[in-house]
Amino acid sequence: MFEVVSNEVLAPDLHRMQVKAPRVAAARKAGQFVIVRSAKGDERIPLTIGDADPVAGAITLFIQAIGAATRKLVAIPAGGFIRDVAGPLGMPTEIEKWGRVACIGGGVGTAVLYPMAKALAAAGNSVMTVIGGRSKSLIILADQLSAFSDELKITTEDGSLGRQGFVTAELEVMIADPERRPDAVFAVGPVPMMRAIAEQTRPHGIKTIVSLNPIMIDGTGMCGGCRVVIQGKSKFACVDGPEFDAHQVDFDILIDRLSMYQKEEAHACQLASTATKA
Amino acid sequence: MRPELSAKERMQIKRVVMPAQDAAERSRNFKEVNLGLTLEQAQREAQRCLDCKHKPCVAGCPVQVSIPEFVTALAAGDLPKAAKYLKGDNALPAVCGRVCPQEEQCEAKCVHAAKGEPVAIGNLERFVADWALANVDKVEKPEVVAETGKKVAIIGCGPAGLTAAGELRKLGHGVTIFEALHDTGGVLRYGIPEFRLPKSIIDIEVEQLVEQGVEIECNVIIGKTLTLKQLKEQFDVVFIGNGAGLPMMLNIPGENLKGVYAANEYLTRVNLMGAGQSQNSATPIIQGKKVAVIGAGNTAMDCVRTARRLGAERAMIVYRRSEAEMPARLEEIQHAKEEGVELVLLTSPLGIKAEENGWCSALSCQKMALGEPDDSGRRRPVPLEGEVYDLAVDVVVNALGTQANPILTSAAPELELNRWGNIVADETGATNLPGVFAGGDIIRGGATVILAMGDGKRAAAAIDDYLAAN
Ligand SMILES: Cc1cc2nc3c(=O)[nH]c(=O)nc-3n(C[C@H](O)[C@H](O)[C@H](O)COP(=O)(O)OP(=O)(O)OC[C@H]3O[C@@H](n4cnc5c(N)ncnc54)[C@H](O)[C@@H]3O)c2cc1C
Ligand SMILES: Cc1cc2nc3c(=O)[nH]c(=O)nc-3n(C[C@H](O)[C@H](O)[C@H](O)COP(=O)(O)OP(=O)(O)OC[C@H]3O[C@@H](n4cnc5c(N)ncnc54)[C@H](O)[C@@H]3O)c2cc1C
Ligand code: SF4
Numbered sequence: 183m184f185e186v187v188s189n190e191v192l193a194p195d196l197h198r199m200q201v202k203a204p205r206v207a208a209a210r211k212a213g214q215f216v217i218v219r220s221a222k223g224d225e226r227i228p229l230t231i232g233d234a235d236p237v238a239g240a241i242t243l244f245i246q247a248i249g250a251a252t253r254k255l256v257a258i259p260a261g262g263f264i265r266d267v268a269g270p271l272g273m274p275t276e277i278e279k280w281g282r283v284a285c286i287g288g289g290v291g292t293a294v295l296y297p298m299a300k301a302l303a304a305a306g307n308s309v310m311t312v313i314g315g316r317s318k319s320l321i322i323l324a325d326q327l328s329a330f331s332d333e334l335k336i337t338t339e340d341g342s343l344g345r346q347g348f349v350t351a352e353l354e355v356m357i358a359d360p361e362r363r364p365d366a367v368f369a370v371g372p373v374p375m376m377r378a379i380a381e382q383t384r385p386h387g388i389k390t391i392v393s394l395n396p397i398m399i400d401g402t403g404m405c406g407g408c409r410v411v412i413q414g415k416s417k418f419a420c421v422d423g424p425e426f427d428a429h430q431v432d433f434d435i436l437i438d439r440l441s442m443y444q445k446e447e448a449h450a451c452q453l454a455s456t457a458t459k460a
Numbered sequence: 461m462r463p464e465l466s467a468k469e470r471m472q473i474k475r476v477v478m479p480a481q482d483a484a485e486r487s488r489n490f491k492e493v494n495l496g497l498t499l500e501q502a503q504r505e506a507q508r509c510l511d512c513k514h515k516p517c518v519a520g521c522p523v524q525v526s527i528p529e530f531v532t533a534l535a536a537g538d539l540p541k542a543a544k545y546l547k548g549d550n551a552l553p554a555v556c557g558r559v560c561p562q563e564e565q566c567e568a569k570c571v572h573a574a575k576g577e578p579v580a581i582g583n584l585e586r587f588v589a590d591w592a593l594a595n596v597d598k599v600e601k602p603e604v605v606a607e608t609g610k611k612v613a614i615i616g617c618g619p620a621g622l623t624a625a626g627e628l629r630k631l632g633h634g635v636t637i638f639e640a641l642h643d644t645g646g647v648l649r650y651g652i653p654e655f656r657l658p659k660s661i662i663d664i665e666v667e668q669l670v671e672q673g674v675e676i677e678c679n680v681i682i683g684k685t686l687t688l689k690q691l692k693e694q695f696d697v698v699f700i701g702n703g704a705g706l707p708m709m710l711n712i713p714g715e716n717l718k719g720v721y722a723a724n725e726y727l728t729r730v731n732l733m734g735a736g737q738s739q740n741s742a743t744p745i746i747q748g749k750k751v752a753v754i755g756a757g758n759t760a761m762d763c764v765r766t767a768r769r770l771g772a773e774r775a776m777i778v779y780r781r782s783e784a785e786m787p788a789r790l791e792e793i794q795h796a797k798e799e800g801v802e803l804v805l806l807t808s809p810l811g812i813k814a815e816e817n818g819w820c821s822a823l824s825c826q827k828m829a830l831g832e833p834d835d836s837g838r839r840r841p842v843p844l845e846g847e848v849y850d851l852a853v854d855v856v857v858n859a860l861g862t863q864a865n866p867i868l869t870s871a872a873p874e875l876e877l878n879r880w881g882n883i884v885a886d887e888t889g890a891t892n893l894p895g896v897f898a899g900g901d902i903i904r905g906g907a908t909v910i911l912a913m914g915d916g917k918r919a920a921a922a923i924d925d926y927l928a929a930n
C-alpha cells in the first residue's frame with residue numbers, strides 16, 4: 183500500500199498527487215513512469231513520475247481524470263492509500279547538452295514534459311517552453327515551468343490566455359527566427375499534436391523527441407501490448423521508450439491502437455458513474 | 461494396510477477416467493474442467509500400483525517424488541501419510557498434479573505404460589494434494605527450525621521462486637520474495653487459466669508460505685526499483701527466478717493491427733486482470749467470434765480455449781506441423797478438441813490483413829507439408845507452392861513462445877548470459893557471481909513448472925551449503 187501524501191486540483195479534472203514510494207523516489211530519473219492500480223480489481227495505468235523527493239521518499243504524479251481508472255485514482259484523498267505503485271519504468275530521458283531546446287506540452291502532456299524540461303535545464307540547456315490547451319483553465323504548471331525556462335509561451339484554442347491557436351504556431355515562429363531556432367525539440371501531448379510537430383521539424387532536420395502513450399499492462403516488456411512502430415520495427419514502449427525520435431514514429435498505428443478499446447472504455451465509464459450514483 | 465491383491469489383479473483394474481465438466485457447457489465457462497477423483501476412485505486407481513522395487517516412475521519425475529510410497533499410502537487409505545510423502549518432495553503438488561506433462565514424465569516410465577495405461581500418477585497427486593489443502597489440521601506441519609539469521613532475496617514469485625523460498629524457510633533462513641507484478645504466482649497466475657488451475661490453489665499455497673514466515677513484496681522490479689547489486693548488499697544470497705516473460709514476435713505484416721495480441725497480453729488480461737470474467741470487470745478484451753491462435757504449445761491451447769470461453773464461434777489453432785508434433789500436453793489437446801476447438805494444421809501464417817478501419821480481418825495462410833526431420837528430430841514443414849489462402853478472423857493471438865526478459869539482466873551486466881539471453885547457471889543453480897543463484901525459465905528458456913520447481917529445490921540446497929560455508 184502506498185500512502186497519498188497530498189492531492190490537489192490544478193485544473194478541472196487535473197490532479198497533482200504526492201505518493202509515498204521511497205524506493206521509486208530514490209531510483210527514478212526524468213522521463214520514467216510508474217504503473218498504478220488504485221485497488222484490487224482495478225486497471226493498471228501508466229503515469230509519468232512528475233517529480234521525486236528522495237529524502238521524503240515521495241513521488242509526484244499529475245493525473246488527468248479521463249476514464250474510469252483515472253477518476254477512481256484522483257478520488258483517493260490525502261491520507262488514503264493506493265494499492266499498487268510499480269516503477270520506475272521505461273528508459274530515462276536522454277539528457278544531453280543540446281544548447282537551445284524547445285519543450286512543448288499539450289494538455290496533460292505538460293505534466294509529462296515537466297520533469298524532462300527540468301532535467302534539460304539542469305544539464306545547462308537553454309529551455310524555451312510552449313504550453314497549450316483548449317482554454318485558460320486547462321493550462322497547467324506555467325509557474326513551475328517558467329522557474330527554469332528562458333521563455334515561456336502559452337497558447338489556447340479559444341484565446342482565453344496567450345496566443346490563440348495551437349502550440350505549433352509558437353514553434354513556427356521559433357524555427358523561423360535564427361536567434362531562437364531550437365537545436366532539439368521535446369514534445370509531449372495528444373498524438374495529433376506530436377505528429378504535427380514531427381512534420382514541422384522534419385524538413386529542418388531538427389532532432390525531435392516525443393513521449394508515446396500506448397495502452398500498457400505490465401510495463402516490463404512481458405505482455406507486448408504497448409507495441410509501437412519505430413522505423414518500421416515493432417518496439418515495446420514500456421521498455422524501449424516511452425521516448426522516441428519523432429521522425430521515426432508511425433503515428434497512424436499509434437492512433438489506431440489507442441482506439442482499440444474505445445467501445446469497452448465507454449462501457450467502463452458508464453459502470454463507474456452508475457457505481458458513484460448508487 | 462493396503463488391501464492384499466495379486467499383481468495380476470492389480471494389472472486388471474482399468475485406469476480411472478478423470479471426471480470432467482460436460483464439454484459443451486465448460487466451453488462457455490471458466491470453472492475448472494477436471495472435477496477431481498472421489499476417494500473411492502482414487503483408492504481404486506492407487507491399487508493398480510505394483511510398488512515396483514526399482515521405481516521406474518520416480519526416475520521420470522524431475523523432482524523424484526516418492527511415487528510408490530505416496531500411492532501405496534493412498535491405497536491403504538492413509539491420506540495424512542500420503543500427503544506427508546508428497547509434500548516432502550514437491551512444494552506445489554496441487555499445481556503439478558494438474559499441469560505436469562505426466563505422459564512424458566512419471567507416467568511414461570510406469571511399468572503399466574507399455575500396455576498404454578500407466579497409473580494415473582498426476583490425478584492421484586492432485587487428489588492427495590487437494591485433500592491436504594482441505595484438511596490442513598490433519599497434515600503434519602513442517603518442523604519449526606531455529607532461525608539462522610541469514611537472509612535470502614528471491615527475485616520472482618513463480619514456481620522456481622516459491623519453491624526455493626519454501627525450502628530455504630524450512631531450513632530457518634530469512635526469505636524475502638520480490639515480485640514485479642501486483643500479485644503472486646508468476647505464470648501460474650497470469651498465464652495458466654482458471655479452468656486448468658484455479659487461482660485459489662495458488663492463494664492457499666502462497667498463504668502457507670507467508671504463515672511460515674516468507675515475506676513477499678510485490679511491485680518491486682529488480683533492475684528498475686532495486687538493482688541486483690543493492691540486493692546483494694542487503695542480503696546474504698540472491699536467487700533469481702524471474703522467468704521468461706518476453707514475447708517473441710511473429711515478424712509478419714499486420715502484427716500491429718487492432719485485434720492482434722501476443723499470448724501473454726491476452727492471457728494476462730483475462731487471468732490477472734479479470735477481463736471477460738464478469739460484466740463489470742475493469743479490464744477490456746476483444747471477444748472475437750473468429751479467433752486464430754498461432755502455435756501449438758500449452759500457451760496456445762490456453763489461449764484458444766480462453767477464446768472459446770469468451771464466446772468465439774470458431775476458435776482455431778494454426779500450426780505449421782501436424783497434430784503428432786504439437787508440443788502441448790496431451791490432455792489439453794484432447795480437452796480443446798472436445799470443446800470445439802478447430803486444428804488448422806500444416807498451415808503457416810504469412811501475414812495479417814485488415815479491413816479499412818484497422819481491425820484484423822484475415823490471416824493469410826500458407827499450406828505446408830512435412831519434409832525431412834530437423835535438428836529437434838521433428839519433421840520440418842515445407843511450404844507447398846501456390847497453396848495460399850485467407851482465413852477469416854477477427855482476433856489473432858500470437859502464441860509462438862517467450863524468451864528471457866532483459867529488464868533484470870541488462871541492469872546487471874556482470875551476470876553471465878548465454879546467446880539467448882538466459883542466465884548461465886550450473887546444476888546447483890550457481891551463476892558466475894558468488895552468492896547469486898538462478899533457476900527456472902530464466903536459465904532454461906520456456907520450460908515447465910516442475911523443472912522450475914526442481915531448480916528452486918536444488919538451488920535451495922546449494923544455497924544452504926553456501927551459507928554454511930560463508
Ligand atoms: C508512459 C505513459 C505515461 C503517461 N503519463 C501520464 C501522466 O503523467 N498523467 C496522465 O494523466 N496520464 C498519463 N498517461 C495516460 C494514462 O495512462 C491514461 O490516461 C490512462 O491509462 C487512462 O485510463 P482510464 O481508465 O482512466 O481511461 P480509459 O477509460 O482507459 O480511457 C479514456 C480515454 O483515454 C484513451 N486512453 C486509454 N489509454 C490511454 C493511454 N495509455 N494514453 C492516452 N490515452 C489513453 C482512450 O482511448 C479513451 O479515449 C500516460 C500514459 C503512458 C503510456
Ligand atoms: C500460458 C502458459 C501455459 C503453460 N502451461 C504449462 C503446463 O501446463 N505445464 C507446465 O509444466 N508448464 C507450463 N507452462 C510453463 C511454465 O509455466 C513455466 O515453465 C514456469 O512457470 C516457469 O517458472 P519460473 O518460476 O521460472 O518463472 P515464472 O512463472 O515466469 O515466474 C517469474 C516471476 O518473476 C517475475 N519477474 C520477472 N522479472 C522480474 C524482475 N525483474 N523483478 C522481479 N520479479 C520479476 C514475474 O512477474 C513472474 O511472476 C506454461 C506457460 C505458459 C506461459
Ligand atoms: S511432480 Fe509431475 S512428474 Fe513428478 S510425480 Fe508429480 S505429476 Fe509426475
Ligand code: SF4
Nearest residue numbers: 509510512517570571
Ligand atoms: S512404475 Fe507404476 S506401478 Fe511401478 S511403482 Fe511406479 S507407479 Fe507404481
Ligand code: FES
Nearest residue numbers: 401403405406420
Ligand atoms: S506494457 Fe506489457 S510489454 Fe509493455
